[in-house]
Amino acid sequence: MTGSVSIPPQLKAQVEEHLEPLILSDEKLRDISQRFLKEMDKGLGKSTHHRASVKMLPTFVRATPDGTEKGDFLALDLGGTNFRVLRVQVMEHAVKKMDSQICPIPQEIMVGRGTQLFDHIAACMSEFLDSQNLKGETLPLGFTFSFPCEQKEIDKSILIRWTKGFNCSGVEGKDVVKLLKEAIHRRRDFNIGSVAMVNDTVGTMMSCGYPNSHCEIAIIIGTGTNACYMEDMKNVQRVQGEDGQMCINTEWGGFGDDGSLDDFLTEFDREIDRTSINRGVHTFEKMISGMYLGDIVRLVLKKLTEDKLLFKGKVSDALCTAGKFETKFISDIEKPDTKIGIENTRKILTDLKLDFDTVDLHVVHLVCQTISKRSAHLCAAALATIANRIRENRGLERLKSTVGVDGTVYRKHPTFSEELQKKVKTLAPECELTFLISEDGSGKGAALVTAVAERLARQSRLLDSDSENDEEN
Structure with missing residues (x-):
């Protein structure tokens, strides 16, 4: 199902008018990327950290695995x-x-x-x-x-x-x-x-870093969303020391909590925040993560129905109830196999007691596609910022690195990973990123963090004993 197919031109134009604020051009994404970079700097700063919406928390993980850990x-x-x-x-x-x-x-x-x-x-x-x-x-x-x-x-x-x-x-x-x-x-x-x-995001990076020591970024896009990456110590102002690197837990879900994304928030985002249990916080997460995507779709469908563009203008109780349109429905509706996608959409709308026709099926698909694409593109804007930052930190013309990924939205949505990767290439053309799905970040990844810490401690003890021997000689 391609979304816009089988929607009469006049109706399509009216639906697209409602969806327009949810579509982010490359220019807008570059603007968001610049704002994110500003917040990253603020989060790393000693005197500015307390007012940063992106907290940039030091994890004290000072290296990725090098393959010698055992x-x-x-x-x-x-x-x-x-x-x-x-x-x-x-x-x-x-x-x-x-x-x-x-x-x-x-x-x-x-x-x-x-x-x-x-x-x-x-x-x-x-x-x-x-x-x-x-x-x-x-x-x-x-x-x-x-x-x-x-x-x-x-x-x-x-x-x-x-x-x-x-x-x-x-x-x-x-x-x-x-x-x-x-x-x-x-x-x-x-x-x-x-x-x-x-932290679970750091565990994701480490679990992907063992077969591939170039893994120095991780993102989670599931019920919530977050990212971490290896930052140069000279930029981590809240921790003593200038040498080497440290993994930073960005806590990027809070991006925009200071109002820096207000001009990108739609009426649907504002409604999600207004009815949430944590009003005014996790702004970025509410635009991206699995906990909220289903409800954003539900609110858009409700608005289109109220404006007589869907379901013969009849709003069901399900469209007025938070949580009734589940995020997993988006993946079911956007199945690459058109026939399966249409059947899934029919079943979902029937279960939600909605009065629909064939055109409605295509409109619902178009709405789901728009919301999931926006989520992937917002993630791509922030991820491209991190990749570009690492590249610039190292003075490289091109960066070659691996991104560890976890989370149900990334794993289960049929086109999310493709949309994200495509957009990162556009926004960070000098960064060649390979995406690797994490295997048990909180288990194996946690063990690897400990293994790396033990290796560094051993190396530090060796250096100390060497310097003592030098003094004796």
């Missing part, structure tokens, strides 16, 4: 109502998930005392180590903790606030690594080695 590692992935414990074996140029265990978190623990939560995690870790006959070993741990945190060091991370239904007392404002270690110490039946705190 050893056994534990990974802990906490970000929802279940958490995972994994054993990961890192060998030269290969990463193998040996085994894992999923542990549910009961509702009463999610809203209970913080000590209860960490005692529960420690108990599940103990059970897993028993099953692996690893109780006597002290393994390093990669800890993916997918809640808003301020990272102070690779092994020190302060919880800013709970999200996703968690509300454990005594944790906000505290170092979660310390709380985990205290819970393990209370048990006295196992120990862990060094701990590396891992």
